[in-house]
Amino acid sequence: MKKLTLVATAVMGLLSATGAMAQSTVTLYGLVDAGYNHVSGLKNGSFSGIASGIMEGSRWGLRGNEDIGGGYKAIFTLESRFEADTGSVTNRPASGNQLPDRVGATVNANLPVGLAGTPLALGTISAINNAIGTNAFGVNLAGNLFDRQAFAGLITPFGAFTLGRQYTPAYLTTATFDASGTQSSLAAGQVASLPAAFDIRLSNTVQYAIQTSGVTATLMYGAGEVAGSNSANRFLGGMVMYKADGFSVGFGHNEKKNEFGQKSLTNNVLGANVNIGPGTLYGMYATIKDENPSGLSPFFVTAGPVFQNAYNTAFRQDARLMHIGYKFVTGPHTIVTAFNRLDDKRAVNADTDSYGATYTYALSKRTNLNAVLTRFNNKGQGQIAPGGNGFLGGVTASAGTDSTNVAFGIRHIF
Template sequence: MQKKILALTALASACGAAMAQTSTSTLELYGLVDAGLNYVSGTQGASTRLVSGIMDGSRLGVRGNEDMGGGWRALFVLENRLEVNNGTVGNRPQSGSQLPDRLSAAASLGLPGALQTAVSGVASTIGSQVGVNLRNGFWDRQAYVGLVTPVGGILAGRQYTPAYEVFATFDATKTQSSLSAGQVSAFPPTIDIRVDNALAYRIQLDGLSAAAMMTFDGASPSNANRLKAINAIYKAGGWSVGAGYNTRNNELGESSLKSAVFGATLAAGPGTLSGMVGSVKDDHPTGLSAIPTALIAGGATAGQAAVVQGAFATALKQDSRVYNLGYTLTVGQLTSTVAVSKYDDRTTFDADTTSFGVAWTYALSKRTDVNLVLTRFNNNPLAQAAPGGAGFLGGFTKTAGTDSNNVAVGLRHRF
């Protein structure tokens, strides 16, 4: 089932209502609760856990619209992340602070004593940042206000990025479950999902929707962490096609993560065939500029600090392709999706991961369904990805080259 909470969808609904001159203003409390048992093989620690967000991340939201006439409408969305299993607003992967072996190697350069301890501390810091909403933001999923006009809408706040909206539209599972293409390419992140301080212009014209976005966070230099992004999606009859592009700078203002996504769907027989390809490039990974200062404070020379920083940068650089192909069929109350995804790493590590499997959703009612997911991850000798879910990261297997299986059974309710 397609997600209905993306900013793009919210705007499309608002624009359509504005054009129809609806006179009523609305305020709505909504949400989704998703939890179940999740088994993952090949990882450290317990293999079976009760988790939140197998098919969709659990959330609680408030949204409103005010019709001002003449095709003008004000709207807002505030959406909280909710972890059903423990009542918190963030989570860590099953592998905790563990890093891939290829990244941990950057912290093992044979340096003496206290200096090696300082280097290991850098690795631990990076590992501690692997997770979802670790800053514990209450409105982590979305928080924006917007004005819809007869010529488009302006939205300001925390929003989904244009490239990710295309990814979520054309991924065979709509980013649901461990079967999603996002699961084989989760670390380093191949796409920015949401961003703070974003200003977006969005339009909806018949079957065409499009968006342009830029962030303004007041950082120094002025272009530090800045994201620029665009997308366009066209839907007509039994087919659709779309493309999106994000480009973001790192904290120094250097060009960092670039994500391009192309996708299409086609009604094929009784179901829908979908395909997607993504291109990822990052020559200046974010968050590494403080490494030399920390190491020099620990006794390293400037030359040693530069070597260590370069080792981490090499381990985190990206040059890859992400592929996804799937087929979805609904018969009565049962929806089945089969899909295969591949993360094609084109760096010297060649850390490719391929996933394949099936997800079943059985609707007990319009609001409630039960879900079963079976996914297999095949990791190349230097790859180490483990399956996660729509609401949490899978983290890493015990060692590079270890494959992993996922069996997830859950209950999802919308309100």
């Protein structure tokens, strides 16, 4: 089976381009992934239906390069998502615009005495929750054509320089040291998806990448492009990985400021894998910290700073994400089993564990059949429902409610 991962489609794969390529090429590529998806534990019972992106998000793209001599190549990538079940470029979780129960409770608890618990406060909380759930929880809700990737750059004898919308360094580190490669509901990041624990892709970024003697390293800067502020929405990130015979190790870091220039979502990711027996053992540890969440300010134009401060408290993050998994490939069969834990360090203690297995059978180099079985155990105020690589799972019926995902699909790569 042709292995298509985030790292292979990101700038590190471009660095390994050889001089055997034609002077100038443009390649149309893509992936269609669709199948049956069942999720239990939701507010209205269970969801059963056709879904796109069970193992990997369906996409199509254009990738080009021009050899301009002297070891230099001009490159570009334009990559668009789509939903194989509907033809849309957006999707929403099966739980709709429902927010975790802890959000409303935390907001109410952080309102001034005399306002908390009043009909006015509860009505405002309900309206804001609905607005956030409708306008913030989903994939590519803006409907951007090239939401997945859109960048141009230059490969030189001393590294690659790319500009545009790109995957972030810490996220690529998680993709490399996740046994599932971010595929399916078994992926480590699924237990930390709402609110999002990682910036997956960012626009307006500049990246430098180099690959030599088993070492791959990147540095990324994201311009906030907010008038009157050099720090608002600014992003910095980097990673370094070392690959040797039989094992790999890597570290990635992301840090971002919110629209007010305050330090926002920050990640550190340490991962490794090693060949053991007939397969590969993966391990990863990540920190998630966000004291000043980004993107909430548009929802408080009329509600005012009192509610904004309360919601900032509700959406703060302080957690540790742990992953251990094993991947075994023999002939047309690929089996992945893994255990993931999100350990929430906040007072609300919204913990979630997941475990399960995926099975892939390669019908050919381009087409395979897939099966997924994943169990989510939500503890304390944990309330995450399993999604897929191409869609969010949303939340379960109530805090502490568990969920099981069973999925069967077909994936074709072109």
